[in-house]
Amino acid sequence: MPVDLGAVRAAAAASLAGARPVPYWLDSPDRPAARPALTGDERCDLLVVGGGYSGLWTALLAKERAPERDVVLIEGQEVGWAASGRNGGFCAASLTHGFGNGLTRWPDELRTLEELGERNLDAIEAAVARYGIDCAFERTGELDVATEPYQLDGLRDLYEERIRRGGEGGGEGLELLDRDAVRAEVDSPTFLGGLWDRRGVAMLDPARLAWGLKRACTELGVRIYENTRGLALARYGAGMAVRTPYGRIFARRVALGTNVFPSLVRRARPYTVPVYDYALMTEPLTTRQRGAIGWRNRQGLGDSANQFHYFRITADHRVLWGGYDAIYPYGGRLSAEMEQRPQTYLRLAAHFFRCFPQLEGVRFSHAWGGAIDTCSRFAAFFGTAYGGRVAYAAGYTGLGVGATRFGGDVMLDLLAGERTERTELAMVRDKPLPFPPEPVAWAGIGLTRWSLARADAHDGRRNVWLRTMDRLGLGFDS
Template identity: 75%
Template sequence: MARAAMPRTVPTATDPVAVRSLADAEPAPYWLDDPGRPRARPALVGDERCDLLVVGGGYSGLWTALLAKERDPGRDVVLIEGQEVGWAASGRNGGFCAASLTHGFANGLSRWPGEIAKLEELGSRNLDAIESAVARYGIDCAFERTGEIDVATEPHQVAELREASEEAARMGIELPFLDREEVRKEVDSPTFLAGVWDRTGVAMLNPARLAWGLKQACLDLGVRIHERTRATELAHRGAGVVVRTPYGRVLARQVALGTNAFPNLVRRIRPFVAPVYDYALMTEPLTEEQLAAIGWRNRQGLSDSANHFHYFRLTDDNRILWGGYDVIYHYGGRIAEDYNQRPETFAKLAAHFFRCFPQLEGVRFSHTWGGVIDTCSRFSPFFGTAHGGRVAYALGYTGLGVGATRFGADVMLDLLAGERTERTESEMVRTKPLPFPPEPVRWAGIGITQWALARSDANGGRRNLWLKAMDRVGLGFDS
């Protein structure tokens, strides 16, 4: 298939038109810049006791606390959060709530071919349960089950998408292939060559409002929430676990850790996660004429199929979120507030946006932001216990945790209960990814892999010897 026609003038990262579109952008996450943002709950002062302590006020922790109360309304549950509920990855992501538990069908098929059908079923049921909870608790998060289209923007990606669609069909999974004309009827970009449409397996939502809605649901069920309460130390104490905080401590029978990319209280888990930064832009609201120019009537989420990919979607007020591509790792896994803004990445993303949608020349961006995500070498979450089964953890969602964190919460509760379930019996849950090597090998390896992935994108998808070696040992690194 011939390469799609490009605009006559393709903006570059230093193109003044692209950069000018960023002039008035607020350097803050769009979702968190909301007058409806709830006030933080008081910090923990003194000592508390509880049945279950949940550490982390993102999706992972919130779902764990909520499901724990749903399973046993009499269970005494406390949740502590170092800053505010939803302030980190849960309030900064693209709002793609996917059924996939494996970071996409292709990744799951390559790693767990014998149980991918079961994992897809579990993921679908998990997404149904999220939709049901949003309705049951009256969470106003603009939930839209629109599906998602993975698009090809290079000729070699067309064949890859067609093969994935055919493999899914053989397993009874509907991921219809769209040719160039069909995909451009859905969303019109001169860069789109083909697509695969997951019609029901992805919902779009407002991620911060989901977190705030889960917070309120937890409070309504009796969960005690303390924000601005950082967990500093975890230790075994008799028949329970004690977690220290700056102004007090919590003695709990059991602990669930939902700390994402931040240093885990179980130190042996830290080598399995590399904290990386992802970035996004948000446009001003589009006019009816601008929307008509790109024909985005069915409001699906979209992502392209490169190693360094973009993800993009419409909000409920018809802005376009445009994110991805760059993924930045800092030596030693450093996490810092300063890393949340990266002008060179924003300029690059703006140029790519106008390359994809030249019809929208003149649109301006209202917000720029970034945030840290917990990537692991298999791109999908892993689970386990510590301290004699009294502590459970789930992490490694690699940027696809809006939906999968609810599944992870169920897994943590199953593990703490010592229950054998269809979740805990799966190979995915019973195994772990390979850990990343220590520094400076980690930093060098990630840098080489990023370079190799960029070269693969530029060379028709061909993977060099380095990437083939990483594939053989099960290590990877991606945007």
């Protein structure tokens, strides 16, 4: 029987009728009050610009390394309000945006990168416990699922390569699942198989992690000023000065964790572009609905298409469903209007019910979107400026919940002028290829998105454009 597309669209629209246009995680009565803005001048040893994960981890690690260090953090709005508070809550060990991306770009040091990533995730888990951060941290792992037959071969190849290279303790914690086994974990008629990484990913509440890190920083003596945007950066004696709307901050060293927002180091700007990502959150599922889909082990999930979905179940039994569309605004302009996109919400809702037809009638309580910083190699890059007085990290491409802690350590190493296991990495020493100016960037990204969708529709076969982009080290991750 042919599918009635009109009925599917009407059902998807009805499911969105009561959705609040705000990120679910930030829509909480427990959201802490903003700290006062900076008025006047301030002095410190280390200034951290940016109150997302990148800045928060950097400030916290700086105080853990040297409790006597005087640290100030400024945030242009409120701590965690942007990508750090509205993401899916997947905290991955991978520093390279997945094993496959790391294998392509840094094959000779991938074992080291995997080990550093595992240690980084362990350290995040320990910090959550040490500082009593109530962020629903659950080390349940992630399940990559195949929804098309050709994707099964890709998952099998990935599994075998990870075992061969010794990832995750020589394959410990990895499990390749057939159709029946994957549906016994999470039941969808679209699932044909899966690869379960039991230890390499944790699920958490992203906003509560940011708020918990903010509290931990202040308890260690970090002075935090919110609604305080860094406007300009300049040398000042042996240190640096940062101008803010109501004053200046004089610091010996500066760490920039501004990510998707324009860097105060202008030469770093061409390495990133903003891409808008969108997500839906359901109302809490009933006991019957939860029984219909299983999901007792509470893994995070992602499908294996180029235009993929990511989805997970929350502590209060809601399902977050995001991804697929990745929208680049012409010229890289950031706009609040881009954070709401009804056509994407309709598409996501229709895809949700195709994946879980047994949840027909479920409503979505929240629908939101926002920009993430994307670079051409998908994984973070690092650098210094002003003779080593300033360090920056950016380009996490949607996988920064865990990797930003590693990035904070890298920035502190660079500012200290230390040669460490981290700073010796090619991943840290090298930069991605910059994006070209407009209109070339717009045309190239548009062609790449079209080609990725075409590959999904043709058993994963990559056209000449994608193969050329692969050879050049450029790309676009949906």
